[in-house]
Amino acid sequence: MDPVRNPYAPGAGQRPPELAGRDREISQFEVVLERVARARPERSMVLTGLRGVGKTVLLNTFRSMALQRLWGTGKLEARPDQSIRRPVASALHMAVRELAPRHRAPDRIDDFLGVLKAFALRDPNAPKGAAAGLQFGIDVPAARGRADSGDLEVDLTELFTDAASVAADLGVGIALFVDEMQDVPAPDVSALCAACHELSQIGGPLIVVGAGLPHLPSVLSASKSYSERLFRYARIDRLDRDAADQALLAPAEREDVYFKQDALDALYAAADGYPYFVQAYGKVTWDVAAASPIAAADVAVAAPEAEGELAVGFFGSRYERATPAEREYMRAMAAIGDEPVPTANVADELGRKPSSLSPARDGLIKKGLIYSSERGLIAFTVPHFGKFLRNQPG
Ligand SMILES: Nc1ncnc2c1ncn2[C@@H]1O[C@H](COP(=O)(O)OP(=O)(O)O)[C@@H](O)[C@H]1O
Ligand SMILES: [Mg+2]
Structure with missing residues (x-):
């Protein structure tokens, strides 16, 4: 069928045409946003799961939910061996830029940006001299004596507190999203948890929402024993049969395309409910099918091609790194x-x-x-x- 109308979207972080089977996590996050905005004690959320189950996509959905509530948001992707200082600074800069046009006191924003700049400049790899002045295009001078001690725990706590207070002026919050959180270097994890802990105690409306591999909870608790009280862990798993069918059917229906039951059976057997595979098999099956309704015979023709694409793009690209x-x-x-x-x-x-x-x-x-x-x-x-x-x- 017409490849131009093919709705399926295999790819890291690709927004699926239908976000299936995540209602529970979405309503939990709604509660988190409401409670944090009202300064009620609440644990933030951390999504964990294997690759390709849809953590990044869900994290992006959470970000849209926060934006809809007019929160400031920023996101970073952790990398092994890279301090989070600069990525956090960029993400918070983004978040505050979202709030700035609605803020009635430009001085408060400028004060915060000065602190943010000072924080970022403590990065050992930050540009020096004239180049430092251009850091992120922040054209206020760096502040002194706040968030610039060089001790990441102290600095993050001060920076988060100030960012939260800018958001609180507007009656909203700030959400900082950290993808691939298991890659945050150990000392930085510890500093990040400590800053979140401090903020939750003062009721500041800033939350850190994470996503990472299944061992992320043990990474966090190895660094701070109280991490279980900071985060609610949501294990993101493969889709059950109903949700996997829904992921295929809903986008097709919008194009007036239908699946026979035996096609859905064959697709579930092949994709095993893993969202990435659902998209990958769905995409090739659509392309090879001559007409609606899509039948099991179409899936049989598509499967080897889909497997070939996965072998290169999903599996092979990772295998190559070893x-x-x-x-x-x-x-x-x-x-x-x-x-x-x-x-x-x-x-x-x-x-x-x-x-x-x-x-x-x-x-x-x-x-x-x-x-x-x-x-x-x-x-x-x-x-x-x-x-x-x-x-x-x-
Ligand atoms: N709930 C879902 N329903 C249908 N497809 C999904 C869902 N979540 C993710 N996907 C698809 O799965 C693939 C992987 O998603 P991604 O968020 O990159 O996974 P992860 O971050 O866990 O590796 C993408 O192609 C995305 O479109
Ligand atoms: Mg991801």
Whole structure:
């Protein structure tokens, strides 16, 4: 059928034509926004899950919800080994820029921007001299003595407090979204949690909303024991049958296209409810089908092509990042099975000492390809990755 009208959207962070099966998380976040705006004690939310389940998309949806309530919002994507100081500064700059036109006291905004600039300039890699003056195009001079101590915990707390108070002037809040939160460097995680903790105690209307891989809760609690009281963890999972059908049917119906039951059965069997796969199989199936209603035979023709695209774009691009030793390690994991595997079994499989494999394992964790689901166990962060590896030629 007409590829131009094809509604499906496989791709990292791509907004799906229908956000299926996330009503519960959306209504929970509505409550969070309302409560924070009224200075009621509330835990912020952190979304966790495997790759391709729709965390980024949901985080973006949360951001739209905050914007609709006229909150200021900003977003950053954490990277391993990169301090969050500058990304946080840019995100808060964005958030306050959203609020500025409605604020009656321009001085308050300028004061905040001065503090923000001073905060950003404490980054060791910040431009010096004349270039520093142009930092983010903030044309007020950097303030002194606030958020510029160099101690990230102190500075974040002061910066958040000031940002929250600008938002409170307008009766709204600020939401700072942190994607790939498991990649925030350990000292920065600790500073971020401490700043959130402080803010929740004073009832400042600023929240940090995170998304990351399934081990993110253990990353947070390793850094601050009280992190469980700061964040409500929402595990984002594959879609159940109804939601997966809805993800396919609703966008098609808007184009007057329908699916036969056997086509939906075949698509669910192939995609296993994982949102990325639902979009990928849906997209190719639409293109190969000659006419509505789409039938199982169309899915059968489309499946190999969709698998080929996933092998390159979804699986292959990640596999490429691994070194030969890391690839060997993942192949051993895949050979053992699809459940989380004890690291000791991987060593057995390879006939090696567990200690000699630590560099490969740590490298893979850092690259976000595997995670430790509980002590001594590891699993792939990418659904169906084991199957992909088993189908690869030696
Ligand atoms: N609730 C949903 N319903 C249908 N498709 C979705 C849903 N959530 C995400 N998707 C699709 O899944 C893919 C992956 O989403 P993304 O947010 O990038 O996942 P993650 O951040 O968890 O890796 C995208 O193509 C997106 O359109
Ligand atoms: Mg994502």
